Amino acid sequence: MRFDLSLYLVTDAQLCKAAGLERTVIEAVKGGVSFVQLRDKHASDTDMIEQAKRLKAALAGSGVPLVINDRLNVALQSGADGLHVGQSDTAVQEARTAMGPEAIIGLSINTLEQLHAAPVALLDYVGLGPVFATQSKQDHAKPLGFEGLAQLAAACTLPSVAIGGLKADHAQQVVAAGANGLAVISAICGQPDPYQAARAFARP
Numbered sequence: 001m002r003f004d005l006s007l008y009l010v011t012d013a014q015l016c017k018a019a020g021l022e023r024t025v026i027e028a029v030k031g032g033v034s035f036v037q038l039r040d041k042h043a044s045d046t047d048m049i050e051q052a053k054r055l056k057a058a059l060a061g062s063g064v065p066l067v068i069n070d071r072l073n074v075a076l077q078s079g080a081d082g083l084h085v086g087q088s089d090t091a092v093q094e095a096r097t098a099m100g101p102e103a104i105i106g107l108s109i110n111t112l113e114q115l116h117a118a119p120v121a122l123l124d125y126v127g128l129g130p131v132f133a134t135q136s137k138q139d140h141a142k143p144l145g146f147e148g149l150a151q152l153a154a155a156c157t158l159p160s161v162a163i164g165g166l167k168a169d170h171a172q173q174v175v176a177a178g179a180n181g182l183a184v185i186s187a188i189c190g191q192p193d194p195y196q197a198a199r200a201f202a203r204p
């Protein structure tokens with residue numbers, strides 16, 4: 001599946017509670033979100049599989065892929081398009097073997113060492129972050145700033161998406177640093193109007 005990383009939404013069910021997760025995703029996609037990751041640290045596997053199936057149905061025909069954060073079993077059982085793993089999650093090799101060659105597999109990167117150790121041939125993209133400190137991830141690594149982001153992006157041969165504390169105002173600097181797009185949670189989830197929140201990223 002071909003994909004576009006330009007505006008990558010990582011979901012947070014708690015933040016989206018008022019508007020609802022599906023409604024938030026649908027509105028955000030109308031506003032320009034090009035890629036969706038279902039991330040839920042608290043749901044049971046069963047609930048996450050059902051949520052993923054609902055989101056996959058909601059995204060049908062949009063060309064926007066759905067990947068699952070962390071949980072390989074959820075990705076396999078929900079018919080999602082792929083999986084995003086971090087350095088301490090399921091190994092990329094295991095994910096690729098289980099999901100097959102067509103799945104979209106992403107890996108989080110915070111250092112040049114991690115980038116050099118990444119199994120590039122088995123990956124479709126990397127997440128580079130955090131650019132800034134963020135409340136959306138408790139255990140985040142040391143922030144890179146735009147300079148650190150640019151160093152990683154320059155050394156990266158895969159498509160990349162920057163993540164961590166990013167707002168619409170940062171779009172130009174992220175692209176100038178060499179990443180292919182921005183991944184966000186709080187800039188869209190929990191915003192009063194997810195459609196307008198997503199649209200703000202496209203403005204010059």
Ligand SMILES: Cc1ncc(COP(=O)(O)OP(=O)(O)O)c(N)n1
Binds near residue numbers: 008037039137163
């Ligand atoms: C696009 C993207 N990049 C990085 C991450 C972080 O993954 P990870 O380090 O595994 O942390 P958790 O999200 O699992 O808390 C991501 N989810 N998405």
Ligand SMILES: Cc1nc(C(=O)O)sc1CCOP(=O)(O)O
Binds near residue numbers: 010131163165
């Ligand atoms: C899920 C996640 N991963 C990160 C990383 O650095 O790997 S930062 C992050 C949270 C991003 O949320 P917000 O857009 O609200 O800052």
Ligand SMILES: [Mg+2]
Binds near residue numbers: 069085086089
């Ligand atoms: Mg993870």
